[in-house]
Amino acid sequence: MPAASRTYWLLNPCRLRRQDDSIRVEREGKPPAFVPIEDVRDIIALAEVDLNTSMISLLNKHRVAIHILSHYGDYAGSFLPAETSVSGTVALNQARIASDDGESLTIARSLVDTAAFNIRRVIDRKLLTRPYGVLTEALEAATTREQLMAAEGNFRRSAWEALDTKLPDWLQLDGRSRRPPRNAGNAVISFINGTVYARILTGLRLTPLHTGVAFLHASTQRHRHSLALDLAEVFKPLFAERILLRLANRKQLKKHHFDVGTNQAMLSEAGREFIVKTVRDDLAESVNHRTLGRKVTYDELIYLDALALTRTCLEGTPYKPFRIWW
Structure with a gap:
């Protein structure tokens, strides 16, 4: 990068x-x-x-991309420069793996398990021990992507309930809602998720991977880069839930950061500026990478994960998605 x-x-x-x-x-x-x-x-x-x-x-x-997000933080579209990192070998292998039920399911199962691991690490390991155990058993038994995503959905519902126990009443999710978010907590989650998706798309575009060929989400989705959706599952907890919890605990989120109406909420102009600054600062934060033996930013972690998936498609190296280790 x-x-x-x-x-x-x-x-x-x-x-x-x-x-x-x-x-x-x-x-x-x-x-x-x-x-x-x-x-x-x-x-x-x-x-x-x-x-x-x-x-x-x-x-x-x-090779500069522009990603457009809506007022709610939903991804609306992108201007993407012409592909220059394309590799026929990687693209063909990626498509072959995605078309192979066994190989694609192995990667999809790893994505779901890692996403749940990261969520549990961010929210509460004790509260989510049992739901994570139930998820693990379901993943082992799953034979289709649909079963994997159903198991993930059940775990996430448990995770959101656990998250609400750590938030003040006015920031509680009360179930996940999108387009539009129903309340302030959902507005924060949706907005940050949109920025994470955009950053992942940029990281993927620096590799030879095809963003339309995915392993967990359907590659036939229109108007979406399905591979970015795959990787977003892994990285959203590092930013969305983690930032919401931190800002709530520090009492940094205020009522004036939101415009709330009947069954819908969005960040106000002040709220958008505050959340963007927070996400930008987090992307620049660095940690000591256990394998590389040097400091890397959170932003670079996204790119490194895309490179790891590239090696899987090119060399057959088992894909191990990013797990929060600190």
């Missing part, structure tokens, strides 16, 4: 224009800002963005 470049977050409506080899960011009532294109890895837009063909050409030349 390019070390010098970084993610830029657009929180307000703006116009992006090319000026030499820089991006000119024009916002109403403010002087234009200039960003060297070499400094940009990807852009996550949480508001309306206006582009022209010259700007698109510059983004494509430097």
Whole structure:
């Protein structure tokens, strides 16, 4: 993953224009800002963005993706530059593995188990010991993706109930809800999940993997990059549930961070800015990697996991998804 470049977050409506080899960011009532294109890895837009063909050409030349999220944090779409990391060998092997019931189920089972492991580690190991044991037994018995996802759904319901015991009343999920989220806690989870999905998509695009060929989620899903959904299962707990718990425990989330209506809630402008800053800071946080013997950022962990899956498709190395070890 390019070390010098970084993610830029657009929180307000703006116009992006090319000026030499820089991006000119024009916002109403403010002087234009200039960003060297070499400094940009990807852009996550949480508001309306206006582009022209010259700007698109510059983004494509430097392989910069723009991911669009809705007001609720749902993934709405992306501008993705032309593929340059493509490998016919990797793509063919990836498709072959995904088409093989035995091999694809092994990877899918590992994804579900690891996601549950990470959720349990983040929320409460004791409270989720029994649900995790039930999940493990169900995974061993499962023979289809649908059975794996059903087992995962049952575990997640138990996890959300456990999570609610650690949150103040006004932030409790009361069951997971999306599009739109019903309450403040769900609004935080949905918003962060959308940013995680976008970051994973960027990481995958730096590898030869095909984002439309998945092992857990159906590869036939339209308007979705199914492989990004697979990896998102593993990484969402590291960010969404973990950040919600931390901010709640520190009493940093306030009522003014949300716009709440009848059976729906979304982050206010202040809330969006606060959550984006929190996610951005977490992505830059680093830990000592037990295998590499050096510090890596949370952002790099995503890329390393994509590389591990690439090696599985290229060399047949067993895929071991990222597990929280600290």
